[in-house]
Amino acid sequence: MDQKHASSPLAGAVHDLATEVVLALRSGDHLATVCGAAGIDEENRTGIAAVRVIGADLLLPSVLYGRHPHPGDVAVLDRAVREFPPKPDAPAATAWSHWHMISTLQRMAPPAPGATAPGTYAEPDAAWLEEAPWQAFTHQLSVLAPLAVPAAPSAVQRAAANRAVDLSRGFVRAVRRRDWLQAAGAGRWLAATGGEPATLGLDRGLDFVELMGGHDPRVTLHVRAARLMAEARAR
């Protein structure tokens, strides 16, 4: 496990997983196994916890390239969903992330007949997002950046589409704060939903965010996802 940049074993595992997702996004290789490359299997508890952090982005290369995910990755994501259900009083972002992991599994890897699905989980509430000031809105959306994928409608995605100008302001604010992860997450949402003001200069802004903050593979992950979605939108 590469822990050069990590402050804990969990942070190291998150770093490794994000790095492997980025590599798979770059190569477009549908045979790649993200968890296998990161040295994580179903029995690795720290690794499973790291998958809970990365969330449905574990399957992002398959989602964006429209290919079947590697069974090993599906198994680990399934395990993370079962082992880390949100507590009843969990923050809304945790509930949304959990919901999205389940819906991504159902969409990308429906359980074989006879197998048990991870169970259903009602779509959480997003009314609080509609009301949030633009700064807090962008912060929350950035945390929920894994939900910014094509063909995965959710109340969060509708909120993002409805508040593109607020999200763009949040992108500007995050760059000014040198909060590259938040900027990358906000930029990913804008690339997914569109509607940003023309003067934002999102493409160059994402280049800048990646070059300044790309030492964190989670930043690169979001920027790469944004580019792939922007390219798909342009086609």
Place this chain on the structure above:
Amino acid sequence: MTTTATQDPQGRPGAGADPEGRRSWERAPGAALAVLPGVLSSALAWTDAHRTRFALPDDVLEPHTQVNATLKPLGELAQLGSTIRRTTAPGTPEHERAGDLVAYAWEQVHEGALLLELLRAEPFAAYPYEIYAAFAGYGLRHEGFEALARPLTATRAWAHTEQHANRQLGLINSERRVGVVTHTDAGGVLSRTWLGGLSEPWMFEGPSGYALTHTVFHLTDWGRMPDRVPEKIDGYLRTWLPAWADGCLESGQWDLTGELLAVAASLPGPAPAELLDAVWPVLADVQHPTGCVPETGVPVQDPAPDPYPFIDCYHSTLVTAFAAALSLRSLRGNGERGETGGAAPGRERHTP
């Protein structure tokens, strides 16, 4: 005059800690109007109480005298004071006080005679003309100054003075005020400014911020002519001012915050009320009980009469008064200034 207020050279807020939500961002309609009258009157009261600090020394024309500590503050007093005077209603204490301050500044330049001396000492410099224009725009004129300035400002050299685009807009505005033919078209100069280029908003920082605010001040004659702001710049500013003002508040750039508020209140059409309601209460909290506002940094809690050196707070205090007067006009005059129509007036169009 162009301000060069002190600021973090990188315009960079404190990195590291990430206190999301450390401030309340709740919307509070009417919050600006609740604090603005008090902010304006106390900033003016502080300025009035410190008017002698703007007084010019006897050796003001000597080469060793620091212009930035003498003529620049006085010119700003005249400029911002005259704008406040014209923005406030006759008969109000603020209107009277602002008028007194301009009269005081005019007295300090010996009703223009001292500016003529300055021009004779530096005939090829632009700043004597710019200071004079602050008075001339208000109707305070000196025949001898204009007699000497007239041929100088008609030269090729004057028309080709090398300076930043936003400063050149300032010169054009000065020419308008004095009433001479402008040396070039404002539109072409505007397009060369950071603002006129509709620059990527995430590249905003202190220096570009001051360039932007002064572009708007010169374009609109310090907020007097909002309709001179082209539609696309209006939309651009309405879209991005909230993000920039938020950053200035977070990094304690109170002077630039005040200038951005003045810009917001200089836009044509309806007041950007949400922005004014979000930012004014914060700036009001920064204002010292005596009325002064520090340029940057953590506000002191000391109730003593002079918590900051004059040079570190006079400009931000004047700017606060100026921005407050414009904001009051903008918020109160919504109906009179007319709706431009549409659900989100002026807001920038989205990418297709």
